[in-house]
Amino acid sequence: MNLFDVYPLNDIEITKASGSTVWDANGQEYLDLYGGHAVISIGHTHPHYVQRLTDQLHKVGFYSNSVKIPLQTQLAEKLGTVSGKVDYQLFLCNSGAEANENALKLASFYNGRKKVIAFKGAFHGRTSLAVSATDNPKIIAPVNETDNIIFLPYNDEAALAATFGEYGNEIAAVIIEGIQGVGGIKEASISFLQKIRSLCDEYNAVYIADSVQCGYGRTGKFYAHDAAGVDADVYTMAKGMGNGFPVAGISIAPKFKPWHGMLGTTFGGNHLACAAALAVLEIIDQDELLKNAEKVGAYLIAELQKVEGIVEVRGRGLMIGIVLPEHMPNVKKDLLFKYKIFTGEAKPNVIRLLPALNLTKDQADRFLNDFKTALKG
Numbered sequence: 001m002n003l004f005d006v007y008p009l010n011d012i013e014i015t016k017a018s019g020s021t022v023w024d025a026n027g028q029e030y031l032d033l034y035g036g037h038a039v040i041s042i043g044h045t046h047p048h049y050v051q052r053l054t055d056q057l058h059k060v061g062f063y064s065n066s067v068k069i070p071l072q073t074q075l076a077e078k079l080g081t082v083s084g085k086v087d088y089q090l091f092l093c094n095s096g097a098e099a100n101e102n103a104l105k106l107a108s109f110y111n112g113r114k115k116v117i118a119f120k121g122a123f124h125g126r127t128s129l130a131v132s133a134t135d136n137p138k139i140i141a142p143v144n145e146t147d148n149i150i151f152l153p154y155n156d157e158a159a160l161a162a163t164f165g166e167y168g169n170e171i172a173a174v175i176i177e178g179i180q181g182v183g184g185i186k187e188a189s190i191s192f193l194q195k196i197r198s199l200c201d202e203y204n205a206v207y208i209a210d211s212v213q214c215g216y217g218r219t220g221k222f223y224a225h226d227a228a229g230v231d232a233d234v235y236t237m238a239k240g241m242g243n244g245f246p247v248a249g250i251s252i253a254p255k256f257k258p259w260h261g262m263l264g265t266t267f268g269g270n271h272l273a274c275a276a277a278l279a280v281l282e283i284i285d286q287d288e289l290l291k292n293a294e295k296v297g298a299y300l301i302a303e304l305q306k307v308e309g310i311v312e313v314r315g316r317g318l319m320i321g322i323v324l325p326e327h328m329p330n331v332k333k334d335l336l337f338k339y340k341i342f343t344g345e346a347k348p349n350v351i352r353l354l355p356a357l358n359l360t361k362d363q364a365d366r367f368l369n370d371f372k373t374a375l376k377g
């Protein structure tokens with residue numbers, strides 16, 4: 001049997017990892033500023049994480065949501081405290097797409113409506129409604145096509161207000177990334193997020209903050225949307241939540257009332273997933289990783305802004321986009337193969353930095369030095 005060949009692969013096999021360092025099968029060391037696609041939040045193989053998962057595995061790895069799982073309650077309490085949304089409710093699932101799918105479904109159950117406002121450049125996942133709300137026709141299969149999604153320009157308050165004016169009573173939800181990741185590290189403006197809040201209040205629509213990539217402390221705030229000083233109704237999260245263990249969730253405002261069977265999943269919130277998610281929050285809290293993300297991120301952004309030859313530096317905290325000129329298409333490849341640094345990318349020519357939240361200043365400096373050299377070709 002062959003693998004279904006959907007991923008363009010780099011010819012590298014990672015066999016060992018620690019913090020923001022990974023090694024390949026030949027023992028070659030790499031600096032990881034990609035965090036396995038924004039997933040590694042507390043660093044690879046963090047000792048507390050390894051211990052908590054190992055201990056849990058020796059007790060019970062999985063049992064279904066038909067029995068009490070106290071780890072889920074502990075996780076909800078810890079997430080409420082660390083995220084500052086203590087009165088919200090937690091539903092656990094397995095991936096970012098599934099989190100968004102459930103958030104959209106919850107919104108529709110709540111107000112009985114069908115239309116969803118999403119934005120140009122958005123990425124919300126590859127499952128049915130999540131992919132319909134994703135601005136990439138190439139990955140929308142005919143079966144996912146729907147008239148229920150209205151795409152608006154990002155950060156366009158007038159277009160948003162006009163759409164609510166026209167369809168207000170049909171709109172179930174507005175879904176927005178606080179910083180578009182796949183779209184190229186583009187920030188939602190504070191006034192735009194505030195406008196979404198006020199229009200959702202006015203029309204009883206649900207404000208869904210897709211925090212799958214920009215959340216979990218990456219920007220220095222727990223959710224990137226927090227910068228606007230208004231609460232969303234539902235926050236979706238995944239990537240950084242389990243530091244690599246597949247776990248995702250939605251944080252749900254108190255006004256939503258659950259009923260048995262409303263949402264569900266076999267694997268969501270299993271013992272191992274909860275142990276992983278708890279270990280992550282314990283380290284984020286104990287090591288003050290939000291502060292570190294803010295500090296090291298601000299340093300990186302300030303230093304990058306001084307580098308000549310870059311078109312633009314975008315982002316906040318440790319979610320950074322470096323826009324390169326068109327005549328430099330090889331920098332990302334050179335960083336990986338010549339300088340042994342993993343980074344992410346966004347089309348057409350943006351380098352995305354999504355490292356662990358405990359990246360050190362020394363590691364940031366190593367990147368800055370090599371990046372400047374790489375730019376010279």
Ligand SMILES: Cc1ncc(COP(=O)(O)O)c(C=O)c1O
Pocket residue numbers: 095096097098100123124125126177181182210211212213214238239
């Ligand atoms: C903002 C955002 N939402 C949703 C998703 C989908 O997450 P997953 O790949 O875990 O389904 C992603 C993945 O990159 C994302 O960046």
